[in-house]
Amino acid sequence: MELQLYNVAPRIPDELKFLETLSNNIWWCWHPQAIELFVRINPNLWRDVSGSVKEFLRMVPQARLEELARDSGYIRQLRAVQAEFERVIPKQDDVSKRMVAYFSLEFGIHESIRIFSGGLGVLAGDHLKAASDLKLPLIAVGLLYRQGYFRQVLDRNGWQTEHYPVSEIHNLPVVRGCDPSGKPVTISIRLVDRDLYAAVWVLWVGNVPLLLLDTELPQNPPDLREVTWRLYGGDKRMRLHQELLLGIGGFKALVAMGYSPAVCHMNEGHAGFLSLARISHLVNDVGYEPDVALETVWRSNVFTTHTPVPAGNEVFDINLVRPYLEVFANEAHLNVDRVIRWGIPINERDHASEMSMTVFGLRLANYSNGVSRLHGEVAREMWKHLWPQRSVSEIPIGHITNGVHIASWVSTRLWGLYERYLTPKWANNPDKAVLAAGIRSLPDEELWMAHELCRQSLVRRARRLMQNNFRYLTDDASAASFAKKKNVLDPDILTVGFARRFATYKRGTLLLRNPERLIALLKDKTRPVQFIFAGKAHPADDGGKRLIQELIQFAQRENVQDRLLFLENYDIGMARSLVQGVDVWLNTPRRPQEASGTSGMKAAVNGVINCSILDGWWAEAYNGENGWAIEGNDYYTEDEDRDNYESQELFNLLENEIIPCFYERAGGDLPVRWIKRMKESIVTGLGDFSSTRMVEDYDRMFYRPATKAYEELTADNAAYARELVARKERYVRNFDGGKLYIEQPKVDGSLENMHVGDRFRVSTRVYLGELKPEEVDVEAYYGTVNAHNEIISSVSEKMHVLENFGNGNYRYGCEVTCKVSGRFGLTGRIKASGKEWDNSVPGFMCWPK
Structure with a gap:
């Protein structure tokens, strides 16, 4: 028997209509007065539904709602919350201003929305809340898991078993995502020989729209409907499907809804495939050549790595991933072998059997970071083989230490205490x-x-x-x-x-x-x-x-x-x-x-x-x-x-x-x-x-510079990006072709008995091939050394042309000042000029042989 399904909910009195508005934006979960609005209705029911607002409002008796509509104290509190909500939440989303897209496989926003497993997701949720508080022009992308992460049940012997209750869509604070004409958006991506379809839902986190992709659609066969059932469930192929949907499908959803982000932030390697979608968009919809699109994309991507444990970094067997990437590489007019190599360190390319999503993310992001100072150090050591010609101190992985969203985690009792005694902006990174x-x-x-x-x-x-x-x-x-x-x-x-x-x-x-x-x-x-x-x-x-x-x-x-x-x-x-x-x-x-x-x-x-x-x-x-x-x-x-x-x-x-x-x-x-x-x-x-400090760091160090870079790269039909592509071709021919040469620098005089404040001159002979002096930086490279005579803290001093011998041969020199005491090592190098190539993998550098 075929049934037509529908829901019947209590009728919200006109005086309480704002409760429906509030239920469609998770903003309430970090505002104590807003939470109190729901708790006052029925404290026991609120606890039983774990703060699932829509489910809660459907279960409140009609008589209780009518009673509250006549409660002047309750109405006064509701109006105060409504005024604050309307003050900070815009009535309409201006898609043209959403310049930063934040991609994550999980988001921990509230316990009633089970699309997270742990720290990575909760960090992503706090990131969105802080971005909302700061009114950053950010949009987020994730997956709408119908079963989410598991419910833990411990048996009589204390052994964990997993259960997967289904989250009913009508109980979630989501609405269908629509294109600029108001039509609901459904995207598709090609999985080798068939299509995977996904509906797009929007969950509003204060000022930030979170787009969630959902494969529970009749267009999909049963096995593809399962793609967004469970977080971290299934085998490697299922995980690959999820990450392709997140990265490629997620970016397609942004475009379909009218967003045109200048910057994409990958929260871990799970979202790495979005770079292919960005390149494809610039090639097919904007008209860029593939290399121009690539240059534009990697210079405006941000990548955050969260794990110093090797097993925590996602890899896929090349034989598994190749048929999928052939489709997306063809869409972007790229060679599939080239795309796969982006996920393999240079020294492993001849014998690799796996493609690393962390390597892929680092390779295609100009801005990369660990999530604490120590983790930044560990990450630089862990991934230094991607930049084999650089010292660890120069590996371009920085750090932005994580923070937590204060309003989401401080108890209501302490909140009141802080409000009474601390500076008014105590929760927002004050002095x-x-x-x-x-x-x-x-x-x-x-x-x-x-x-x-x-x-x-x-x-x-x-x-x-x-x-x-x-x-x-x-x-x-x-x-x-x-x-x-x-x-x-x-x-x-x-x-x-x-x-x-x-x-x-x-x-x-x-x-x-x-x-x-x-x-x-x-x-x-x-x-x-x-x-x-x-x-x-x-x-x-x-x-x-x-x-x-x-x-x-x-x-x-x-x-x-x-x-x-x-x-x-x-x-x-x-x-x-x-x-x-x-x-x-x-x-x-x-x-x-x-x-x-x-x-x-x-x-x-x-x-x-x-x-x-x-x-x-x-x-x-x-x-x-x-x-x-x-x-x-x-x-x-x-x-x-x-x-x-x-x-x-x-x-x-x-x-x-x-x-x-x-x-x-x-x-x-x-x-x-x-x-x-x-x-x-x-x-x-x-x-x-605080996550306010953290997100301000991302904005200052990554988002604003990357947005400016994207604007420069795409101006005048990508003239600057085209120039970079031409320069890159010259660098590849000369640096990668082994044409360049630099001698070990010679010192004028003796390096014995040096003291702080002393100076000495160094010079070296170089061969630049077809490159001009203005295209390279020739440097004296020196710094303190460890017991193995390896430079551990480096300084570079730019050398200048002293003589031009013709045919690409030059003598360079400079003066070095002894600024601190210690044991030092000295050498020289040639690198691409300026800082435009400092973060590229592996970069362009030549050392004395």
Whole structure:
């Protein structure tokens, strides 16, 4: 029997019509007064639907809505929220002004929208919220997963199983994306011998439209409908289909809706294929030659890498990817072998079997970055083979340290406190000195009371969850056991939180390496400690699942379930409760495998104190006053030895510093020393690690320069881009052809007994082939060296022509000044002139042989 399906919802009274408007923009989720509008309607229902606004409004009884329409206090609050919403949200989107397109395979915006898995997605969501607050001309592109990431269910033995509930489209705050004429947009991409179709939906994140592609369409056969079912689900071919849809289909969707971005930002390698779509668009729709289009695209792309773990960088078997890329290469009038080589390091091209999406992204982006200072260093070392003729210090991968969206993560209790005592713009990257002074002057009593209320809220939530997920806590499900377990945790004792993806390198069970010391802490009568764990392991990661099981079984075996808990189905809502309610945020990765670690930032802005390995963000945030550092030992080469050592260091910190500091009450009922550290933690979080600061950094360092570059490249029918292509051809013939030559520089006089302030002259002979002196920079290259006589901190001094011997032969020279003391190395090089080619892979450079 064929049915016609339809929905019937309560009729929203005219006085409350703004609630429908608000339900179509996720802006409400980071505005406390807007959230309160929904909570006031029915607090229990709001909690039950996890903030799914459209579902919530459909379930509210008509009588309750009519009652609220007559409630003058509620109407007054609604009008205040409406006025703020209308002040900051434009009524119409001007597509011509959206100059930056941000592509990500996942977006963590709110727990009710399950299109994310973890930190990468939550970072992307915070990026969009900050861009909205700053009113940046940004548009985002992702996939609309009908099942999303899995729901975690732990069986009686503590083993993770995965379930995939379907998200009903009518319960999501999305509307169909339309072209400039108002017609709904459906795009298609060619997958070898058939087409994949996708509808385009728009989810508004404040001022930022997020385009989401959806393959659940009758035009697609069943296997292609599954492309947007699950995040990180299926095999390699499914993953390839998803990434082709995101990059190529996503850019097609932008064009179909009338957007013409000057800059495309790839959040990880998943979106790398968008470069092919950009090139194809410029070739077929604008009329550029392929090389001109390529020059324009790579010089206006941004690429952010998030993982220092080799296994976390996406690769595809060349035999798998080649048939797909043949189609898109042909569309762009490019040779498919050339396209595949963009994803292979030069030294591997003769024998490579895989194409790396990270290499592809770096190759096709003029602006690249890691996500913390340390991660930038690791990324430069990790990918230096892409630029084999450069020192590590010159590898063109910078860093923009991640930040968190303050309004999304600060508790309502602390929000009110900050509003009363701090500078008016405290949440939007204000002057740090003014901010710090305000934070340090917060009344200790009020700060501690607000935090204790957050801890109590966390305990209530944990107890509720444990009652719902009782099955794995005990061997029998008797009423007596159930009653006993509903009182787990103590709202008044030191609470340590550990919540993140359960991957083996994050070492979620580091505490279990010293079980006797752990049990002593858990059962201490005078200074007790409790631990709350949460997190999901990837469905294919049995190692991560075993870590979860070990924690649960340890708590069962030692009968400490009331003091050591694992909370099931970690999501954004649970993360908010944890980073607001625990006292200590624990992070124990193997350095340097944590790229950033934004959960610690979320804890810091709530006055929670970090205890962490000096990895990711904590390596640049820790100052000795704002938390604790778990000291590592770089002499250990085996993971087992290192884990044992760092476990001992963690327990030493807990026993000797953290626990005594928390329970010290020299100031009466207040832990004065602890509160001082809380304030320093808040100064660090609000002062340096907001997503406002992060997005302002992207705008200043990447978006605005790339937008300007795109305008210059495309002006006058791409005259500048054409000029660059012609120059590049000359560089390739001469640099790659091995025609250039430079001698080791000669020094006038002796380099012995040099002192700071001394100067010496150097000169060298070069052969430039068909290149002219103005096309190259000949440089004296020098810097401090390590024990292997490798330059580790380089300086270059431009040389000038001293003699022209004819036929491309010259003598160059310059003066070098000794500015600092140390041991130095000196050589010379020829490079392409200026900075226009500094970020190209592999670039153009010639050294003495």
